[in-house]
Amino acid sequence: MSADASDLSLVRRVQRGDKGAFDALVLKYQHKLVKLVMRYVRNPAEAEDIAQEAFIKAYRALPQFRGDSAFYTWLYRIAINTAKNAVVSRDRSPIEYDLDRSSDESYDIQGRMKDSETPEGLVLTDEIRSTVNAAIDALPEDLRTAIVLRELEGLSYEEIAAAMACPVGTVRSRIFRAREAIDRRLREVFEGGLGRAEELG
């Protein structure tokens, strides 16, 4: 099994003209990329715009991607450059400059104002978080440990197997069952009530 085989198989499909495969890459990395961009800009809306631009740049540059590095490493560099350029061009604009950097206080206020433009989004984010946390709390111990070690600690299946003293196949099964259990609760959020706001694809 090769590291990054999953991303590479999707990348190869995109390179052959399958745009649907790019959706899967975006879905997988959008949160990581927004988090990364938020090191450069303070409000989530702007970070999402920059992440979106980074994904489009990555899509256009994909024919040149040869797989020498991991896809996310390559995407990461594009996002960093896009974020830096966005910050520089924003700082060159005198109006934006006055709004953004006249003082730290006004900068924070502006960030909060932009956030408050999408209250439904904030509520949904909170609801998703609480649903996931409640679902994790309800999991059996072995499933909870497996999913937390994977998602929070970033351990590989082999490392988790060593930590939990069980075969790799068992780890794979536990993580899958944990995800399924959480996903059942999450689907209720997305499909009913607030879920109308955004379908993930």
Add this chain to the structure above:
Amino acid sequence: MNEELDSQLSAMFDDELPSEECELLARRLSRDGELKSRWGRYAVIGAAIRAERGVRLNARVAGRVSARVRSEPELGAQAASARHARRWWRPLAGAAVAASVATVSILWLRAQGLAPEAPLAANALGAPASHVAAPSVALAPAILPSAADSYVVPPAPHGPVALVPTPELANYVVAHSMFSSPVARRNLLAAFMTGEAAGVGVVAAAAEPGDEPQRDAPGKAH
């Protein structure tokens, strides 16, 4: 939905699925809307567990990117034209590299063929040894025509030439320097070097009377 398929999807999301299975599942994932939604929710679960601050879990990035990508030209066609563009200049680039290597090789071989004479000629003209040890390709042909006609240049040796005088020779020249003229000293030095390289003895005839070399007693002062 098929549980085995979902299990594979979960493993693929974690980069823990064998590459052959990834190829098959990637194809299905790119076309199956339900599978794609599940994949997206797996990403949301991960982000929620990591409690990524400030990141909206209902981010609209994916939907907006997808809409924009739909309006972009297909990459398959671009890649094919890029491959086509690369194809025509590859043989030309290869030929250019081969020609460059051949040119450099010829120049280097010529320089190597002329190099044994260059230090001797330059030495005969009174240049310090350190300056003539590595003659440049451009310099060697400029020196040699006049050097070859010079009366101080000994016949070209057939064997390899020792470019650095032996300690014996150096001692001898130093010992005799006060008794000989500069021209005779240079002649003697050249004769010594040629004689050593050719495996014959010292050319005594090149020296002035009274400056006969005494190789049996190299350290003896006069």
